[in-house]
Amino acid sequence: MFAATRVLSSVAAKRTFATSAANLSKVAVLGAAGGIGQPLSLLLKNNTRVTDLSLYDIVNSPGVAADLSHINTNSKVAGFGPENDGLKKALEGSEIVVIPAGVPRKPGMTRDDLFNTNAGIVRDLAEACAKHCPKANFLIISNPVNSTVPIFAEVLKKHGVYDPKRLFGVTTLDVVRASRFVSEVKGKDPKDVNVTVIGGHSGVTIVPLLSQTGEKFSQEELDALTNRIQFGGDEVVKAKNGTGSATLSMAFAGARFADSLLQAKQGKKGIVEPTFVESPIYADQGIEFFATNVELGPEGVEKILPVGETSEYEKDLITKCIADLKKNIEKGKSFVKA
Numbered sequence: 001m002f003a004a005t006r007v008l009s010s011v012a013a014k015r016t017f018a019t020s021a022a023n024l025s026k027v028a029v030l031g032a033a034g035g036i037g038q039p040l041s042l043l044l045k046n047n048t049r050v051t052d053l054s055l056y057d058i059v060n061s062p063g064v065a066a067d068l069s070h071i072n073t074n075s076k077v078a079g080f081g082p083e084n085d086g087l088k089k090a091l092e093g094s095e096i097v098v099i100p101a102g103v104p105r106k107p108g109m110t111r112d113d114l115f116n117t118n119a120g121i122v123r124d125l126a127e128a129c130a131k132h133c134p135k136a137n138f139l140i141i142s143n144p145v146n147s148t149v150p151i152f153a154e155v156l157k158k159h160g161v162y163d164p165k166r167l168f169g170v171t172t173l174d175v176v177r178a179s180r181f182v183s184e185v186k187g188k189d190p191k192d193v194n195v196t197v198i199g200g201h202s203g204v205t206i207v208p209l210l211s212q213t214g215e216k217f218s219q220e221e222l223d224a225l226t227n228r229i230q231f232g233g234d235e236v237v238k239a240k241n242g243t244g245s246a247t248l249s250m251a252f253a254g255a256r257f258a259d260s261l262l263q264a265k266q267g268k269k270g271i272v273e274p275t276f277v278e279s280p281i282y283a284d285q286g287i288e289f290f291a292t293n294v295e296l297g298p299e300g301v302e303k304i305l306p307v308g309e310t311s312e313y314e315k316d317l318i319t320k321c322i323a324d325l326k327k328n329i330e331k332g333k334s335f336v337k338a
């Protein structure tokens with residue numbers, strides 16, 4: 001009996017560590033009733049580092065919030081719609097704002113084809129964030145990420161509240177996929193296969209650095225794996241046959257990134273995640289944002305890690321990436337300036 005009580009109280013102590021006053025973490029999800037938003041919110045509700053979960057969508061968020069609020073983890077859940085200053089209430093006091101709001105692809109579309117609809121959605125949400133939670137960390141999932149992150153940055157700049165350490169394009173799904181695909185080919189457990197993926201988040205701007213995995217690949221394997229990692233999103237879009245794009249794997253990836261950031265903010269050292277951030281790496285070639293591995297810390301970006309050694313094959317991929325990425329970034333910036 002005594003032993004059982006001790007076990008229980010040590011579990012309780014661990015839980016209170018994550019929710020003690022010094023570690024209050026309000027996380028807001030914008031687009032919370034969508035295909036990504038719902039499972040992502042579920043995973044965040046299950047994360048004991050989150051103390052308040054604030055769900056905003058233009059439709060259905062009170063229902064999603066009511067449902068999640070019955071789960072017996074410690075966090076409080078609240079749902080907001082656009083009425084009665086809902087967005088303001090959802091954002092105020094948020095430490096992390098995760099944004100999967102916007103339309104997904106249908107077969108035959110590129111991510112850039114989403115620009116016309118999603119650019120305006122992301123710009124308007126950025127305006128609200130600049131006003132109501134300028135010091136939060138912003139995790140952008142809405143596509144096309146290569147353009148929506150620059151859009152978000154430009155809006156924050158217009159309001160004088162841009163801090164490049166706190167704006168992240170979520171590219172975690174690319175490394176999650178890469179790890180899975182390589183592990184399938186090499187017959188390994190994915191937990192033992194880490195693949196660095198750099199660049200951006202669409203087609204040829206996604207550059208896996210397979211030479212850094214420590215595995216040996218034939219040219220045929222290299223071509224097939226590179227192509228699958230670059231176009232993994234299309235596989236899901238095709239299989240979903242007009243009903244959307246990756247939602248569950250994206251929720252998994254988004255929750256992993258949010259948890260890593262929460263851990264880093266709560267003082268854990270050496271947490272590294274790939275992410276699309278303002279970066280000096282290819283600034284000399286006019287590239288303002290670039291995804292690499294980034295060490296996270298209490299302020300957000302702690303250190304942008306270098307690309308490291310690359311093969312001739314990867315150098316060629318990087319050249320192609322840079323040409324496309326430059327146009328995507330420029331398109332996002334011009335949208336706000338116009």
Ligand SMILES: NC(=O)c1ccc[n+]([C@@H]2O[C@H](COP(=O)([O-])OP(=O)(O)OC[C@H]3O[C@@H](n4cnc5c(N)ncnc54)[C@H](O)[C@@H]3O)[C@@H](O)[C@H]2O)c1
Nearest residue numbers: 031033034035036057058100101102103104141142143250
């Ligand atoms: N970064 C990535 O790796 C990645 C992966 C998968 C999907 N995505 C992108 O994420 C976005 C969302 O995908 P989904 O499958 O969840 O789409 P979805 O249509 O299922 O959900 C989107 C949600 O956004 C909401 N929404 C629309 N406008 C809004 C606004 N102004 N404010 C708040 N909410 C708003 C909608 O009501 C909907 O509930 C798409 O742009 C998709 O391309 C990115």
Ligand SMILES: O=C(O)C[C@H](O)C(=O)O
Nearest residue numbers: 105111143233234245246
């Ligand atoms: O492919 C898409 O449009 C969604 C997402 O960016 C993905 O990589 O799955």
